[in-house]
Amino acid sequence: MIPTLAGRLQTRLLLFIFVGIPVTLAFVFILAGWKWDYDIAMPFLLFLATITGLGLLLDPVYIFLQTTRWDRDWPFAYQFFFSWVEFGVVFALARTGLIPWLPVAVEGQQPPLVDFSSNAAIGLATLHFTLVFIPTFLALLGPLQTIFVRWRFKGGQLGKL
Amino acid sequence: MIRFPVRFRVRQIGIDGNTMGNSRILLCEEPGEFLIGKSEDSDVPLTGDAVSRRHMSLVLTTEDVRVRDEGSTNGTYVNGTRVGEQVLELGDQVSIPGWLLELLAPAESEASQTRIAGVEVDASLVSRLVITDDTSPPPARRNFPEMEFADKDMVGIEALRASGHPVEEVKFCAVGGGLGSFVWVDHLRCYGIPASDIRAIGTEEVCYRTYQRYCKNSQIPDHERLRSNSLSRPDNIWGFPGYAMREVGKGIGVKGIFQVFGEPTLSESYTPRAGDVFESLDIEAKRIGWSDMLIKAQVLGLRKTSDGRYAVAYKLWGGEAHGEARNRYIVADVVHLSTGYPATRFVDDFQSFITSYPDSRAQVANAYEPHDQMYAEAERRNGPVQVVVRGRGIVASRIIQRLHEARAKNPQIRILHSMRSPIGPRDGAVFRKARRLVRNNVEIQPFNWPKSCWGGDLRVEYENAGEEERGVMLNQLGGTTTAERSDWIAIAERGSEEGWYRPVYGNISNLKPLPSPGPDQPDGVQVSISTTEGNEEVLNADYLIDCTGLIADIRRSPFLADLLDTYKLPRNHAYRPTDSGPQKGGPTGLRCTNDFEIEGLRNSNGRVYAAGTITTGGPYLAVDSFLGLQYSAIRSVDHLVTENIHKVPNLGPLRSFRGWTKWMTGRQP
Numbered sequence: 001m002i003p004t005l006a007g008r009l010q011t012r013l014l015l016f017i018f019v020g021i022p023v024t025l026a027f028v029f030i031l032a033g034w035k036w037d038y039d040i041a042m043p044f045l046l047f048l049a050t051i052t053g054l055g056l057l058l059d060p061v062y063i064f065l066q067t068t069r070w071d072r073d074w075p076f077a078y079q080f081f082f083s084w085v086e087f088g089v090v091f092a093l094a095r096t097g098l099i100p101w102l103p104v105a106v107e108g109q110q111p112p113l114v115d116f117s118s119n120a121a122i123g124l125a126t127l128h129f130t131l132v133f134i135p136t137f138l139a140l141l142g143p144l145q146t147i148f149v150r151w152r153f154k155g156g157q158l159g160k161l
Numbered sequence: 162m163i164r165f166p167v168r169f170r171v172r173q174i175g176i177d178g179n180t181m182g183n184s185r186i187l188l189c190e191e192p193g194e195f196l197i198g199k200s201e202d203s204d205v206p207l208t209g210d211a212v213s214r215r216h217m218s219l220v221l222t223t224e225d226v227r228v229r230d231e232g233s234t235n236g237t238y239v240n241g242t243r244v245g246e247q248v249l250e251l252g253d254q255v256s257i258p259g260w261l262l263e264l265l266a267p268a269e270s271e272a273s274q275t276r277i278a279g280v281e282v283d284a285s286l287v288s289r290l291v292i293t294d295d296t297s298p299p300p301a302r303r304n305f306p307e308m309e310f311a312d313k314d315m316v317g318i319e320a321l322r323a324s325g326h327p328v329e330e331v332k333f334c335a336v337g338g339g340l341g342s343f344v345w346v347d348h349l350r351c352y353g354i355p356a357s358d359i360r361a362i363g364t365e366e367v368c369y370r371t372y373q374r375y376c377k378n379s380q381i382p383d384h385e386r387l388r389s390n391s392l393s394r395p396d397n398i399w400g401f402p403g404y405a406m407r408e409v410g411k412g413i414g415v416k417g418i419f420q421v422f423g424e425p426t427l428s429e430s431y432t433p434r435a436g437d438v439f440e441s442l443d444i445e446a447k448r449i450g451w452s453d454m455l456i457k458a459q460v461l462g463l464r465k466t467s468d469g470r471y472a473v474a475y476k477l478w479g480g481e482a483h484g485e486a487r488n489r490y491i492v493a494d495v496v497h498l499s500t501g502y503p504a505t506r507f508v509d510d511f512q513s514f515i516t517s518y519p520d521s522r523a524q525v526a527n528a529y530e531p532h533d534q535m536y537a538e539a540e541r542r543n544g545p546v547q548v549v550v551r552g553r554g555i556v557a558s559r560i561i562q563r564l565h566e567a568r569a570k571n572p573q574i575r576i577l578h579s580m581r582s583p584i585g586p587r588d589g590a591v592f593r594k595a596r597r598l599v600r601n602n603v604e605i606q607p608f609n610w611p612k613s614c615w616g617g618d619l620r621v622e623y624e625n626a627g628e629e630e631r632g633v634m635l636n637q638l639g640g641t642t643t644a645e646r647s648d649w650i651a652i653a654e655r656g657s658e659e660g661w662y663r664p665v666y667g668n669i670s671n672l673k674p675l676p677s678p679g680p681d682q683p684d685g686v687q688v689s690i691s692t693t694e695g696n697e698e699v700l701n702a703d704y705l706i707d708c709t710g711l712i713a714d715i716r717r718s719p720f721l722a723d724l725l726d727t728y729k730l731p732r733n734h735a736y737r738p739t740d741s742g743p744q745k746g747g748p749t750g751l752r753c754t755n756d757f758e759i760e761g762l763r764n765s766n767g768r769v770y771a772a773g774t775i776t777t778g779g780p781y782l783a784v785d786s787f788l789g790l791q792y793s794a795i796r797s798v799d800h801l802v803t804e805n806i807h808k809v810p811n812l813g814p815l816r817s818f819r820g821w822t823k824w825m826t827g828r829q830p
Contacts, residue, residue, distance in 0.1 A: 001616060002612050002613045002615065002616050002617030002618075003617065004617060004618045004621060005618075063618075066613075066617075066618075067593065067594055067595065067618075068594045068595055069595060070589075070592070070595040070596065070597045070598065070606070070611055071425065071606070071607065071611045071612040071613060072595070072611060072612070072613035072617055072618060072619060073425070073611075073612040073613055073617065075422075075423060075424060075425065075426050075427065076421065076422045076423070076424075077422055077423045077426065077427050078426075080422070141421075142392060142399075142400065142401030142402060142403060143401060145392075145399045145400055145401045146399045146401055146817065146818055146821040147814045147817055147818050148814060148817070149398060149399055149795065149812055149817045150795060150799075152392070152400060152616050153615070153616040153620070153792055153795065154616065155613075155616055155617050155618065155620070155621070160799055160803070161795065161796055161799060
């Protein structure tokens with residue numbers, strides 16, 4: 001699939017809703033000891049939503065980069081690389097506390113249940129993103145076409161041609 | 162039993178495909194063989210650049226009348242299909258470039274033998290061309306399908322039935338029988354149409370036979386790789402899993418997966434092996450019941466019917482039936498045309514060389530025609546061999562690689578690579594901000610169009626563009642390119658260093674035969690090149706292999722020419738860039754809508770769609786590719802769904818996924 005701007009936005013949201021959210025819910029369910037815990041689930045969901053949001057903002061940039069390539073394509077390797085860049089940027093900002101809705105420990109206050117500035121968060125957030133990233137990236141390699149047969153001709157957009 | 166004299170009507174065909182001048186009658190009084198060609202000692206000498214000296218023979222016995230191609234360059238066609246030797250039936254049209262011969266019915270009486278259209282012709286010239294002085298169109302027509310079709314743009318079903326020819330009614334009929342037909346039928350089947358509602362008509366048993374022939378001739382045997390993507394699978398409408406993954410499953414290796422991951426920037430683009438593509442098509446053909454739907458026949462004509470359908474006239478090809486029993490009609494609601502390259506035309510200087518010097522025919526070849534003997538001879542020869550390879554496309558790359566392989570057997574083979582002009586690293590084609598890569602004076606592109614023409618932003622932009630803008634984009638994005646393959650680059654670089662490969666720049670100004678320098682020494686070919694510096698460089702070569710490609714001209718297909726004339730169908734046009742903006746050039750493909758419908762053939766509920774090279778210049782750039790055929794198929798079948806007239810069910814996410822699981826498990830759709 002060679003993405004168009006609309007295709008990028010739609011596919012990103014589709015994968016966030018149908019892969020990202022369910023995988024995150026399963027992840028926090030196990031993390032919380034096989035039970036539902038809103039206070040653990042929310043930071044991870046917001047974290048993933050922030051990455052998705054940053055991705056939506058970057059998509060026009062990617063499309064611009066595509067127009068400088070003769071084939072106006074986007075190699076799978078770039079997709080792979082920039083997915084981790086998006087994660088890295090959001091996570092780095094979260095650790096410094098610059099993203100208000102992602103909790104970090106503040107001196108003199110009770111530390112939050114999920115503290116993005118803690119060392120434990122490095123492993124957990126990476127694990128979480130890896131679990132989301134693997135199925136979404138694999139889906140882009142072709143399996144989505146088995147459900148949306150026109151998707152590859154529409155540059156990643158859904159619906160008819 | 163054949164009654165003599167046997168009569169042929171001979172007509173000359175102009176470059177536009179229309180007949181010119183008076184028609185003539187060829188009378189053959191007795192059994193025998195009559196040579197037709199440009200040579201003066203032919204029994205029937207015919208003029209024309211594209212006619213070979215010994216082009217074909219008419220072989221007449223008391224049992225049958227045959228036509229036999231005598232190894233002509235441009236081939237002998239019977240009703241539009243290239244033949245080697247073929248028994249003729251009354252009304253069959255034999256064509257060679259510029260000429261059309263029609264086998265007429267025997268005259269009713271001795272007296273009328275030499276009367277055509279009531280005009281007496283000179284009967285002393287038997288077995289020779291007899292020129293009638295009659296300017297009105299000759300009355301002798303091919304009986305089928307002209308009795309029902311001629312001069313009509315609409316026929317009634319009753320008239321077809323009354324003709325006595327078998328009439329079959331189906332919903333969907335694919336005309337062509339090649340890859341384009343197969344992909345369209347595959348979509349119909351996967352959308353849920355039963356095989357019993359579909360017929361495909363073509364002369365080949367196997368849908369990829371013609372494609373495979375072109376591959377073999379251009380030195381891509383089944384184990385070599387094509388220029389195609391992993392996910393472009395003509396046997397799988399979903400394109401997943403791709404050929405790279407299939408190779409892993411078959412134990413060929415995992416390299417392809419990493420290529421797909423990094424292509425085209427971090428690794429060379431993955432491409433599938435020809436044999437794997439054909440094998441997968443065999444499997445899909447069996448799954449969808451292709452052989453039950455296929456009618457092995459030639460399509461002779463198509464007309465609208467008065468009840469909003471189409472009558473397709475066809476003649477069974479091979480098989481048991483004889484004579485009139487071979488002529489049949491199919492009446493279909495929806496017709497799909499994908500007839501491929503109608504006939505091949507070579508570039509002019511090459512064409513005139515082979516017609517002027519037929520004795521040197523073995524010294525030159527177009528890369529798409531059989532020329533394996535050149536490599537065999539070059540490998541056998543115990544001495545120097547010089548080969549001129551002309552052109553810089555993907556075919557030239559492969560031919561040079563083949564010659565490099567031949568060097569293992571005869572290290573004295575030298576390659577002279579003739580290209581029009583050098584292309585520097587910054588001279589690649591430009592489209593807005595992007596510039597095409599150049600390596601070793603050849604423009605590099607993974608596939609024959611920029612990738613986003615298939616499904617990215619260029620597809621959308623091109624589809625939405627007006628006719629002139631499309632023409633401009635086609636010019637900017639098209640052009641001759643080759644794939645970036647390290648082995649090909651290495652051949653050019655090592656060959657240049659070691660002196661057995663040399664690029665030569667300039668226009669070929671003259672080709673002429675080179676007489677043999679001595680006994681046991683073979684003939685050669687002299688290639689004169691006006692170099693870019695203004696010099697004349699003369700290359701004395703043993704062989705010339707022309708890799709500049711084929712020219713498609715849809716009017717060369719009698720079937721399409723008849724459709725164009727009968728329904729006055731509009732065509733797409735090429736546009737040439739000039740200083741004062743784009744200028745309209747010659748006609749290209751059949752005009753069709755963005756859904757690949759040919760609007761001029763719409764007939765109340767009836768619909769005709771097209772695909773493949775006959776739609777060149779239309780709503781999609783890469784029509785002549787595996788993925789392009791799938792694109793046009795999905796567009797046209799979706800159009801049927803949207804219109805909801807012919808009860809084609811939609812392929813939504815759930816049905817699509819279910820269909821795919823059936824494909825994966827090899828169950829019928």
